[in-house]
Amino acid sequence: MTDVNTALKQAIQQLNKPISDARLDAELLLVHILDKNRAYLYAHSDAQLDATQLKDYQQLIDKRAAGTPIAYLTGRREFWSMPLKVNEHTLIPRHETERLVELTLELLPDLPDLHILDLGTGSGAVALALAKERPKWHIVACDQSEDALDIAKENAVRLGITNVVFYHSNWFNALSPKLFTAIVSNPPYIAECDPHLTCGDVLFEPASALISGQDGLADLQYIIEQSYKWLEPDGILLLEHGFCQKNFVGAILNKSGYRNVQCWQDIQGQDRVSGARRPDNKLNYIIC
Numbered sequence: 164m165t166d167v168n169t170a171l172k173q174a175i176q177q178l179n180k181p182i183s184d185a186r187l188d189a190e191l192l193l194v195h196i197l198d199k200n201r202a203y204l205y206a207h208s209d210a211q212l213d214a215t216q217l218k219d220y221q222q223l224i225d226k227r228a229a230g231t232p233i234a235y236l237t238g239r240r241e242f243w244s245m246p247l248k249v250n251e252h253t254l255i256p257r258h259e260t261e262r263l264v265e266l267t268l269e270l271l272p273d274l275p276d277l278h279i280l281d282l283g284t285g286s287g288a289v290a291l292a293l294a295k296e297r298p299k300w301h302i303v304a305c306d307q308s309e310d311a312l313d314i315a316k317e318n319a320v321r322l323g324i325t326n327v328v329f330y331h332s333n334w335f336n337a338l339s340p341k342l343f344t345a346i347v348s349n350p351p352y353i354a355e356c357d358p359h360l361t362c363g364d365v366l367f368e369p370a371s372a373l374i375s376g377q378d379g380l381a382d383l384q385y386i387i388e389q390s391y392k393w394l395e396p397d398g399i400l401l402l403e404h405g406f407c408q409k410n411f412v413g414a415i416l417n418k419s420g421y422r423n424v425q426c427w428q429d430i431q432g433q434d435r436v437s438g439a440r441r442p443d444n445k446l447n448y449i450i451c
Contacts, residue, residue, distance in 0.1 A: 168208040174224045192223045195237045232364040243292035252310035254372045256288040259429040264292045275299035282348035287315030294324045305332035342395045349403040350382040351375040387415050396443030406433035
């Protein structure tokens with residue numbers, strides 16, 4: 164038998180070289196195995212792990228040492244104070260993306276019956292956060308991955324959120340013709356040659372949700388150009404992008420005829436979300 168304190172020490176020693184915060188990761192994985200909180204580890208450091216718990220814990224530590232993200236090992240990640248299920252078919256929601264939610268809530272009036280579209284919803288993080296805060300909004304969330312959509316739907320059911328409708332769609336392709344008050348998206352925006360793809364969690368995340376052509380701008384450009392036809396007059400488009408893509412995204416927005424083009428920073432002070440409004444002085448139309 165091995166107690167909590169000994170198991171943690173051994174795990175930290177194993178993780179110490181490849182992982183920057185070995186203690187935190189070791190603790191998170193152990194509380195996952197024990198179904199306890201982190202305070203339990205300190206209050207019950209002499210508690211014994213049975214053979215099955217110790218075996219399962221060692222398997223997780225081995226995988227973490229090999230680089231597998233904590234979120235995939237525990238099957239969950241918190242976003243907007245919501246525990247979301249995630250797996251290898253979904254991006255791992257990041258706190259920086261909460262800025263996309265904040266801006267949507269700030270820029271739209273708190274009125275019922277607004278229609279919002281979340282493109283590339285993944286685990287459903289952005290759509291479900293908006294739905295949680297605005298239960299009278301009507302939210303459409305789509306993704307080209309059926310596996311990701313299954314996770315998003317499961318998250319919605321588990322959280323008791325009912326004002327989101329999910330569609331299997333490659334961007335707008337399978338959506339019914341409709342105009343939206345706002346379109347939001349955290350699309351793929353990493354260039355295929357970007358060195359960030361060779362390390363960290365992104366090594367394990369779905370490449371289709373990360374990588375985009377034209378130096379990472381292809382999907383951003385497509386969404387910007389197509390969204391114009393799906394937005395209500397004065398409707399808002401908000402897009403997460405890379406910290407060095409502000410000028411490129413702004414230029415595409417301006418060229419596409421949007422107004423009030425602006426960029427906002429994330430919690431780390433990096434340029435992260437760009438947005439604009441569709442002018443209200445032109446006829447709106449949808450090409451199906």
